[in-house]
Amino acid sequence: MERAEKRKLEIIATKIRLGVIEGTYHAKSGHPGGSLSIADTLAYLYWEEMNIDPQNPKMEGRDKLVLSKGHCAPALYAALANRGYFPVEELQTLRHIGSRLQGHPNMNDTPGVEMSTGSLGQGISAACGMALAAKLKNDGSRVYTILGDGEIEEGQVWEASMFAAQYKLDNLVAIVDNNNLQIDGPITEVMSSYPITDKFSSFGWHVIPVYAHDFDQLEAAFKEARTVKGKPTAIIQKSIKGKGVSFMENQVSWHGTAPNAEQYEQAKAELTAALQALEQA
Amino acid sequence: MADVKKIATRESYGNALKELAPKYKNLVVLDADLAAATKTGIFKKAYPDRFFDCGIAEANMMGVAAGLAASGMTVFASSFAMFAAGRAFEIVRNSIGYPGLPVKIGATHAGISVGEDGATHQCCEDIALMRTIPGMTVIVPADDVEAKAAVEAAILHNGPVYLRFGRLAAPVFNDPATYHFEIGKGITLRDGKDITIIATGLMVAEAMEAAKTLEAEGIDARVLNIHTIKPLDEELVLKAAAETGKIVTVEEHSIIGGLGSAVADVCSAKCPCQITKIGVNDEFGQSGPAADLLKLYGLSAENIVKTVKEVLGR
Numbered sequence: 292m293e294r295a296e297k298r299k300l301e302i303i304a305t306k307i308r309l310g311v312i313e314g315t316y317h318a319k320s321g322h323p324g325g326s327l328s329i330a331d332t333l334a335y336l337y338w339e340e341m342n343i344d345p346q347n348p349k350m351e352g353r354d355k356l357v358l359s360k361g362h363c364a365p366a367l368y369a370a371l372a373n374r375g376y377f378p379v380e381e382l383q384t385l386r387h388i389g390s391r392l393q394g395h396p397n398m399n400d401t402p403g404v405e406m407s408t409g410s411l412g413q414g415i416s417a418a419c420g421m422a423l424a425a426k427l428k429n430d431g432s433r434v435y436t437i438l439g440d441g442e443i444e445e446g447q448v449w450e451a452s453m454f455a456a457q458y459k460l461d462n463l464v465a466i467v468d469n470n471n472l473q474i475d476g477p478i479t480e481v482m483s484s485y486p487i488t489d490k491f492s493s494f495g496w497h498v499i500p501v502y503a504h505d506f507d508q509l510e511a512a513f514k515e516a517r518t519v520k521g522k523p524t525a526i527i528q529k530s531i532k533g534k535g536v537s538f539m540e541n542q543v544s545w546h547g548t549a550p551n552a553e554q555y556e557q558a559k560a561e562l563t564a565a566l567q568a569l570e571q572a
Numbered sequence: 573m574a575d576v577k578k579i580a581t582r583e584s585y586g587n588a589l590k591e592l593a594p595k596y597k598n599l600v601v602l603d604a605d606l607a608a609a610t611k612t613g614i615f616k617k618a619y620p621d622r623f624f625d626c627g628i629a630e631a632n633m634m635g636v637a638a639g640l641a642a643s644g645m646t647v648f649a650s651s652f653a654m655f656a657a658g659r660a661f662e663i664v665r666n667s668i669g670y671p672g673l674p675v676k677i678g679a680t681h682a683g684i685s686v687g688e689d690g691a692t693h694q695c696c697e698d699i700a701l702m703r704t705i706p707g708m709t710v711i712v713p714a715d716d717v718e719a720k721a722a723v724e725a726a727i728l729h730n731g732p733v734y735l736r737f738g739r740l741a742a743p744v745f746n747d748p749a750t751y752h753f754e755i756g757k758g759i760t761l762r763d764g765k766d767i768t769i770i771a772t773g774l775m776v777a778e779a780m781e782a783a784k785t786l787e788a789e790g791i792d793a794r795v796l797n798i799h800t801i802k803p804l805d806e807e808l809v810l811k812a813a814a815e816t817g818k819i820v821t822v823e824e825h826s827i828i829g830g831l832g833s834a835v836a837d838v839c840s841a842k843c844p845c846q847i848t849k850i851g852v853n854d855e856f857g858q859s860g861p862a863a864d865l866l867k868l869y870g871l872s873a874e875n876i877v878k879t880v881k882e883v884l885g886r
Contacts, residue, residue: 357639398642398671406642407671413663416632420639420647423624427600427645447663450632458624 297506298569303373304334305566308535310369310382312562316555318386321394324545326366328470328503328530329437333370335509336435345375348402352430355405355421359414360439360468361395362547368392368401376403412445414438415465419454422463422523433517437466441473443484449494455523456495463523464516465496468503470532472543491525503530536561578741581773582680584719585737586611589648589678590618591720596727602637602649604630609739610650610680630655634663634675641673646727649675653682653736657698668732669705676726677702677734682712683824684852684869685740685774687862694857700829702734703802709755710801712736712823712831714776717746718799721753729755736773738824740862743777758805764794767880768812768819772798772831775822775850775871782876793880801831806838813843818883820848824871827851848883850876 292300307330315321337343341354358367365385372379377391384390391400395409405421408414418436425432438448455463467487475481484490488498497519501508509528516524532546533539536558550558589612593599600622607613607625616623626633630651637649649656656679657664668675684694702710709729713719719737726733761776762783771779776797783793794816796808813819819839821832832849839845852869866872 406639407666410662410666412631413635413667416635416663417639417642417667419632420636420641421643422639423636424640424643424645428643447629447631447635450627450629451635453629454626454632454636457627 292507292510298572300334300338300506302566302569303338304330305535305562305569306373307333307366307369309559309562309566310372310379311365312536312550312555312558314365314368314382314385314392315549317383318549320386320549321365322362322547323365323549324472324532324539324542325360325439325468325470326363327534327536327539328532329363329366329468330535331504331506332437332466332509332528333366335506335513337370337374339510340513341435342432345403348376352432354433354435357406357414357418357421357434357436358396358408359418359436360411360442361408361414364392364394364396367396367404371401371403411439411442412447415448415451418463419451419460422455422460423458425462426460433462433464435464435466437468439473440467440469440471440478440484440487441481443467443487444482452491452494452496459521460523461520464513464526465523466526466528468530469527470530472532472546474546476543487527491527496523496525498525498527500527500529503528504534535565576743576745578743579716580739580741581713581716581719581737582611582739584713584716585678585680585723585735586614588720588723589615592724592727593619593622596646598644599646599727600624600640602626602633602647604628604633604651604655606651610652610678612650612678630660631663634660635667637675638667638671638673641675642671647675648678650678650680652693653679653695653698654693657701657734658695661701665705669708672707672731674730675732678737679734680737681739682736683738683774684857684865685738685824685862687739687865688859690859691856696826696852696857697829698736699801699825699831700833703829703834707731708802709733710736711755711799712773712801713799714773714797715742715746716744717748717751718753721751722799725753725755738774740774742774745777745780753799756800756803756805758808759797759799760794760808761797762793762795764792765816766792767884768794768796768816769822769876769880770796770798770809770812770819770831770835771822772801774824778871778873779822779876781873782880785873785877786880791880791884791886798831801834804834804838809835809838810843813839813845818846820850820876820879820883822850822871822876825851827853846883848879850879
């Protein structure tokens with residue numbers, strides 16, 4: 292990837308992270324940790340990979356993203372707002388009464404949200420249905436879904452994985468965000484979902500392991516996925532929970548806790564400094 | 573009713589899907605390895621490219637149905653009531669109900685008339701489960717004519733619909749030439765002033781038979797066929813409550829949360845009256861021939877007659 296292109300994506304990802312901090316701080320709740328770990332992936336998807344039109348969110352034949360790990364809505368909303376689906380200022384209304392930004396995504400409330408998710412393990416099934424519909428309509432569209440490494444403990448994920456392979460949904464890409472932490476602790480201690488790559492391989496998927504915070508690797512993975520025929524692709528991304536905010540990184544306590552005023556200022560200062568450095572470079 | 577033609581409503585369901593397929597080009601059908609039993613196999617045989625077996629994985633099936641519906645497809649998802657409403661409840665609630673996606677759930681083998689398979693497969697809780705989901709329409713057809721009409725009405729309804737079908741052959745009493753189905757509109761099968769019997773599904777025919785017996789004994793019973801449990805035809809129910817003062821509800825479902833509860837909900841608020849519920853009491857079913865089980869659990873014309881006489885003190 293060219294340097295300028297990478298710089299652009301890094302700036303966008305930093306803005307998404309700022310949006311996550313804004314949203315969860317003003318909501319006094321929410322899930323910053325896992326939202327920060329998928330910021331780069333969302334930047335790549337919405338700015339490079341997906342065929343979408345923020346001015347026409349229901350465009351026929353568009354690509355779709357289903358956020359199966361729906362609790363990371365703050366990142367999805369920040370990506371959609373920065374992409375132009377709705378004003379960035381609205382991120383501060385996250386989880387407020389009457390807001391279009393519900394605690395977990397609702398497709399009927401928020402422009403650009405393709406599926407209501409939040410109950411883990413369900414989004415991937417809906418993504419399978421959308422990918423199957425795209426095949427039936429032969430409209431060439433692609434479907435993406437992001438799951439957590441804790442989420443894949445849900446049995447429904449493996450029901451869906453069998454379905455996707457059975458019906459050769461090569462227009463479906465599942466991204467597993469492997470930050471190694473779930474609410475009760477490291478996934479190895481709570482309920483190991485490892486080996487994740489082997490599991491998806493044995494379920495008949497094409498598997499691509501990547502490091503989530505490297506746009507070259509993301510680009511290579513998503514390009515490779517487009518060449519795969521006859522089977523779905525799983526991108527297993529090693530990521531850092533809380534990525535981009537020093538005191539949140541790799542801390543399970545930031546799974547579902549909002550920053551207080553002091554922490555908010557510090558997180559904002561760190562991300563703003565990173566943003567300025569990128570913009571001046 | 574020995575001379576009357578009998579068809580299981582699951583059969584009507586499969587036939588309706590096949591018959592409606594040419595008219596509704598976007599219609600696809602999902603099943604969870606029970607196509608032969610739910611009768612979606614009839615559709616599968618005629619339209620193999622529009623049928624998708626999801627295997628024994630009802631949770632995923634409901635999610636796939638949601639994704640298809642979100643993409644503009646007309647989708648039916650089928651399994652036994654126990655698994656469609658029971659096992660997959662939370663997926664139906666969150667992936668179909670919450671976003672209001674127009675998935676049609678075709679649930680067969682409802683109630684204890686499943687028969688020999690026994691309690692694990694006899695779902696008497698599905699109406700209760702489904703009617704608590706906001707925006708979910710719940711339909712329980714009584715015979716072949718009504719079931720087929722309900723399938724098309726469900727297609728045309730822009731929202732999630734739960735259709736409850738039975739395994740046991742049911743007498744066909746509606747005349748296809750004159751029958752009219754409208755979601756949420758109950759049907760007065762027989763007028764009467766002494767008491768109202770409100771029935772749904774397989775119990776409608778039993779209620780009619782009971783009313784005939786009662787007539788011979790000088791009791792004038794009104795009979796309502798409530799094919800749509802939700803939204804309930806409040807107007808028709810309240811009119812019956814006001815005019816006859818006493819109601820007996822009959823359903824092949826738990827007395828907790830089903831038709832009887834829906835009727836009691838509306839009457840207690842708007843026209844309090846004596847309501848007696850006939851259904852499966854707070855207990856599980858058991859193995860046995862369907863006809864015998866129905867009698868044993870009081871889901872018969874005979875028990876309706878007995879109950880009505882008790883209520884009226886005759």
